[in-house]
Amino acid sequence: xxxxxxxxxxxxxxxxxxxxxxxxxxxxxxxxxxxxxxxxxxxxxxxxxxxxxxxxxxxxxxxxxxxxxxxxxxxxxxxxxxxxxxxxxxxxxxxxxxxxxxxxxxxxxxxxxxxxxxxxxxxxxxxxxxxxxxxxxxxxxxxxxxxxxxxxxxxxxxxxxxxxxxxxxxxxxxxxxxxxxxxxxxxxxxxxxxxxxxxxxxxxxxxxxxxxxxxxxxxxxxxxxxxxxxxxxxxxxxxxxxxxxxxxxxxxxxxxxxxxxxxxxxxxxxxxxxxxxxxxxxxxxxxxxxxxxxxxxxxxxxxxxxxxxxxxxxxxxxxxxxxxxxxxxxxxxxxxxxxxxxxxxxxxxxxxxxxxxxxxxxxxxxxxxxxxxxxxxxxxxxxxxxx
Numbered sequence: 001x002x003x004x005x006x007x008x009x010x011x012x013x014x015x016x017x018x019x020x021x022x023x024x025x026x027x028x029x030x031x032x033x034x035x036x037x038x039x040x041x042x043x044x045x046x047x048x049x050x051x052x053x054x055x056x057x058x059x060x061x062x063x064x065x066x067x068x069x070x071x072x073x074x075x076x077x078x079x080x081x082x083x084x085x086x087x088x089x090x091x092x093x094x095x096x097x098x099x100x101x102x103x104x105x106x107x108x109x110x111x112x113x114x115x116x117x118x119x120x121x122x123x124x125x126x127x128x129x130x131x132x133x134x135x136x137x138x139x140x141x142x143x144x145x146x147x148x149x150x151x152x153x154x155x156x157x158x159x160x161x162x163x164x165x166x167x168x169x170x171x172x173x174x175x176x177x178x179x180x181x182x183x184x185x186x187x188x189x190x191x192x193x194x195x196x197x198x199x200x201x202x203x204x205x206x207x208x209x210x211x212x213x214x215x216x217x218x219x220x221x222x223x224x225x226x227x228x229x230x231x232x233x234x235x236x237x238x239x240x241x242x243x244x245x246x247x248x249x250x251x252x253x254x255x256x257x258x259x260x261x262x263x264x265x266x267x268x269x270x271x272x273x274x275x276x277x278x279x280x281x282x283x284x285x286x287x288x289x290x291x292x293x294x295x296x297x298x299x300x301x302x303x304x305x306x307x308x309x310x311x312x313x314x315x316x317x318x319x320x321x322x323x324x325x326x327x328x329x330x331x332x333x334x335x336x337x338x339x340x341x342x343x344x345x346x347x348x349x350x351x352x353x354x355x356x357x358x359x360x361x362x363x364x365x366x367x368x369x370x371x372x373x374x375x376x377x378x379x380x381x382x383x384x385x386x387x
Contacts, residue, residue, distance in 0.1 A: 004312040006048040012308045013051040013088060013286045016040050016058035019300050023293040031293055032300070037072070038079040043297070045083035047304045052080075053089040053132075053286060056123040062097060073126065080130070088134060088284045089180075089244055090127025092120045095140030095188065105162035106142045106155040106193060113158065120166060128175050134244045134284075135170075136216045137163070138182040143189030155193050160206060167209040180216035180243040185225040187256050196225060197232040201239055214243030218288055219272070220250035220258055223265070230272045237279055245281075247272075247311070248289035258290045260303050262310030270383055273311060274318035285311060320382050327378050330371055 006012050020040045023031035035043070037059050044052055059076060060069050080087060094104035094116050102108060104116035124135060142159065144150050163179065170177050181204065185195040194200050197217040204213050215236045222229040236242040249259040249269065262269050276285075291303035321327055343351045381387045 002313075002316050004309045004316075006050070006308040006312065008050050010308070010312070011050050011088075011282075011284045012048075012311070013053055013086075013284045014044055014049055014304060014307075015286070015288060016052060016054045018287060018289055019043055019291070019304055020058065021290040023291075023295075025293060028293070032295075032297060035297070038075055041076070041079040041083055041085055043301065044304065045085055047301050048308065049085065049304065051086035051088050051284065053087065053091070053284075054127075055091050055093040056119065056126070057093045057096065060126075062093075073130075077130070087127075087130045087132055089136055089286065090123060090130070090132040090134075091136040091138065092116075092123040094119065095138075100141045102149075103139070103141045103143065103155075105139070105159050106150065108150060113162075117162065117165065120162075121169060124166070124169065124175070124177070125173075128173075128177055133176060134178050134180050134216075135166075136180045136182055136244060138184065138216075139192060139194065140184070141189060142194075143186070143192035145190040152193065156203070159193065160203070163213060164208045167207070167212045170212065171209070178243050179213045181213065182216040182218060182221070182246070184218070184221040184256075187224070196227065197222065197236055201236065201241060204241065214241035216244040216246060217242070218246035218248065219261075219269075220246075220248050220256055220288075223250040223252050223268075224254065224256060226252045229268065230275050233272060234275055237275075237281070242281065242283070244283055244286060245276075246286055246288035247307070248287065258288065260289055260291070260310070261287055261307040262314065263306075266314075266383060267380075269310070270314050270317060270379075273314040274321065277315055277318050278322075317382055320387065321379065324378070324382065324387060327375070327382075330375050330378070334371060334375070 016037055020035060020037075021032075022034055037054070041052055060072050064072065094100050099112055099115060100107070102112070105113060107113050107116070127135060139159070142155070163181070167179060170179070181194070181200045183194055183196050183200045184192050186192055194203055197215050200215050204210050204215070207213055217229065217232050217236055219229045222232050233242060233245065247261045249261055249264040250257045251264050257264075287304070287307040289303070289307060291300045295303065343354060378387065
């Protein structure tokens, strides 16, 4: 019997804002009492998580005095030390306070942009002090409802200037910190700039220090745009830019649902877990999700345990897929390659001449069945537990 109990090496993390979510939504008030960051750390330790991540104001209220801030950080460090939880990632809330109603780095108001810079610098310092190795930027208000209000090219330029500023700061402070950018197509703004992981990867190539900047793709955000999240993660991995990942679940084309990992789209999540495990992704597996609004804090614990358990179940299913002799024989047939065209892996004039002289049975090749139906059915049978 497989034991689906999380271990530290699984590197499962949750944000303070995830298990600490009080169940408020646009149509209803909170259904759970606020619990402190210290209580959240102990809750996560109880369910077996590896670590906890934070937005600055999840931990420290935006209007906290210096003395209050020092005490909060001290108490949080004690909780981390007592439980053994790590804090691998930090990020700044640049979307809740009214000052950010028209964005932070892309705001038309230079005072807002300057305040956002100040806020980020402070969070970087605190995050590094607490152990963070990755700093995530999610531009939750970096967008518009009307394109009459902003020049989109100027907005991206301002975003670039901001990320360049922070990479230079990290270098100047000799911090061991990487930056990860998180994309989302819309919500809370009508349209957000740099809306997909692919857009972020293109943007990173324009930065002064692209080697320091990667992505933090999120399942729900790609699904909101109807995209295949595993493909986004694979592209980021191929580019050497998968610095962090946000796991949750989401039906295509809906508002940002942030369901428990595996709650809605099992097949898609299976291929995601299989990809991460097959390539040896070693970063945090961060659950950026929320318990249903129907739950009390015992239900929140069920939610957190469920995220981790489902990941481990899908990991075990991926191992079964990889070990299944019928599936592997079928894959070997599908991917058969005798090396006859290896010369096309790099350009050469000789290769061009050789290719021009090659005859192809176009009709015969086109008629050949590929057995993908059988392969997909075998995959479903693995997931349904009959193989």
